[in-house]
Amino acid sequence: MKFKESLFSRRQFLNGLLGGWLGAFLASILYPVLRAIFPPEKEPDQVILVSSDYAGIPANTVKMFAWGSKPGLLKKTEKDELVAFVGVCTHLDCNVIYLPDQKKFFCACHDGWYDENGTNISGPPPRPLRRLSVTVEGDNIIIKKEGAT
Amino acid sequence: MKPIGSLKRIMAGLAAWMEERLGIEAARDFLRHKTVPQNRHTIWSYTGSLLLLFFSIQVVTGIILAFYYRPTLEEANKSIARIMTEVPLGWVIRSVHFWSATFMIAIVFVHLLSIWIIKSYRKPRELTWMSGVFLLVFTLAFGFTGYLLPWDDLSLAATKVGTDIPRSIPVVGAWMTKFLRGGEDVSGDTLTRFFSFHVSILPLLVLALIAFHVYLIQKLGMSLPVGADEKEEAKRAIPFWPNFVFREMIVWLILFGVLVTIAVFWPPSLGKSADLMAPAPEGIKPEWYFLFLFQTLKIFPAKILFISGDTVAVSLILLGGILFFFLPLLDNRPAGRKGKVITWIAFAFILYAVAMSVWSLLG
Structure with a gap:
């Protein structure tokens, strides 16, 4: 051509x-x-906790652990199951607190509220709290990203 | 109406709006007419812009290093280790910062010595020279303060020695040592203080001086060789923009390539965190640019008559520095005159510095 x-x-x-x-x-x-x-990003793949450190926590309370540089909240439900959340508000990254008497998570920054399952119920948070998967293996509690095996 | 045409008109309108307020046209007009002489000394005029290049590299890499560096006793060494191992390509950034500093100091020496030998400091360029001597001192101060920041055995020993030397200066010496160290001894406060010198005080001083220095160079133009015919030189001169700038870019490009290559293949090491109580490591030497001063101090005996040898040595070095600073006033002959003695002193100094450095390396 x-x-x-x-x-x-x-x-x-x-x-x-x-x-x-x-x-x-x-x-x-x-x-x-x-x-x-x-x-x-420095998010951990998994965090291994010693069961005995968390064995005594009563139902409907949370105990903290370090999820990388964020607070992780390990919660014992009223059915005695362990669930874990990343304790950071989905609105603007403030750390949340669990209020056992109201059975709610609360973020003080902009008055954000989540129910005991971490679902956003009031205030500005756009999404539920991020959940982490919890498995108990022998003496350890293993916490991973949800969906990871 | 074509969209391209209207965009062009908007841009032209914006440019006119800016020009009315900023008046940059005068500077652009100046650059359009600026010429650079072409003669056997032209090669030395590349060293100045090279210094600006290396200084810019220092600013950029230094800012990135400061994002991760922590100037405290506990964390300084660890934070550099983290830069070298964890921060993506952090080791390249530190290595370029280290080597660019080395290049910069080497070129500062070449720049000053060449101006000394071709006598460009003569009237009316005395202040350009004097601000240049200050820039040399600040560049060395950058090197000295930066050397402590990794906080390993070598840098601690170097800082202990370096900050103790002013003590032998009569009257103000003890006070100067205290000022540099932030106390009687080198401690965590010295580290924090050096960090402050290195990243804020020295950059401010150097930027202001560079502005002054470069302004003078623009105002006075490039000097001509001793005894040159001005008309002949004017005929041979080439435009600064774009002819000379493009030539400079070639030199920048080559040296930038050399810099990055060396930085990638020979990254600087990092010793273990310094221990304030540990004995000085054996056979330590300062960086190459302080070797000749180091060796000078070493050869002086402890006592000369009734004065301490250090006081004599430091006073002589200071006197040398002061004479160097006042060179344009000592040699105040008109630019056209030769100055063989001055040239010989320059070569004698180079010979002395090289010989002392080699002696120090072998000794």
């Missing part, structure tokens, strides 16, 4: 070559800078 005329002039070709090279060069500088500025 033969073109009647060039698709681009020699100048356009050279400018494109030089500009493309310059863009690639700048990207190669920007890449390590951006990588170093934004460190990777």
Whole structure:
């Protein structure tokens, strides 16, 4: 196939070559800078707790553990089951508290409320509290991201 | 109406609005007419813009390092270890910061010595030289304060020695040591203080001085070689923009490539966290740019007549520094005159510094 005329002039070709090279060069500088500025997420894959530390907690109370750098809340339900939440409000990241007498989680920042299952019931929170999966293996309580096996 | 055409008109309108308020046209007009002489000394004028390049690299990498660095006794060393191992490409950032500092100091020396030898400091450029000597001192201060921040054995010993040297200066010495250390001894306060010097006080001073220095260079133009024919030089001069800037870019690109290559293959090490009670490690030496001063201090005996050897050595070094600062006033001959003695002193100094450094490395 033969073109009647060039698709681009020699100048356009050279400018494109030089500009493309310059863009690639700048990207190669920007890449390590951006990588170093934004460190990777440090959420743990799992947290292993010793059962005996958490054995004595009464029903309808929570005990805290560290889920990475966030508070994790291990809750004993009234049926004596263990459930776990990430204790961070889904509205704007404040840490929440469990109020056993009202059976609700409360976020003081913007008056957000969740019921005892972590479902958002009042105030600005858009989603339920994030749940974590809890399994008991021997002497350990293993807490993982929900859905992880 | 074509959309491209209206966009162009909006941009032109915006540019006119800005120009009416900022008046940048004067600066652009200046740059359009700025020329750079082309002669056997032109090569040295690349060192100045190279310093700006390396300084910019220091600013960018330094800011990133400061995101993760913690200037306390317990955490300084650990936080650098974290930068080297956990922060993505953090080791590259630190390595570039380390090597760019080395390059910068080397080029500062080349820059000053070349100006000394070709005598560009002569009237009317005396203040350019003097601000340059301050920039040299601040650059060395950057190196000295930055050296402590990793807080390992070497950096602790270097800082103990370095901050003790001013003590031998008569009258103000003890006070200076106390000021540098934040107390009688090197401690956690010294580390925090050095961090403050390194990331806030020195950058402010250096930025202000660079502005002054570069302003003077723009105002006075590049110097011509001793005895040059001004008309001939004007004919040979090339425009600053774009001809000279493009040539500078080639040099930047090459040295940037060399810098990154060295930084990737030879990242700086990190010793274990310094122990304030531990004996100084054996065979320690300062960074290469302090070696000749280090060796000078070493060869002086403990006592000369009735004065301590250190006081004599430090006083001589200070005197040398003061003479260096006042060079344009000592050699105040018109720019066209030769100055063989000055040239010989420069070469003697280079020879002395190299010989002392080699002696220190071998000794």
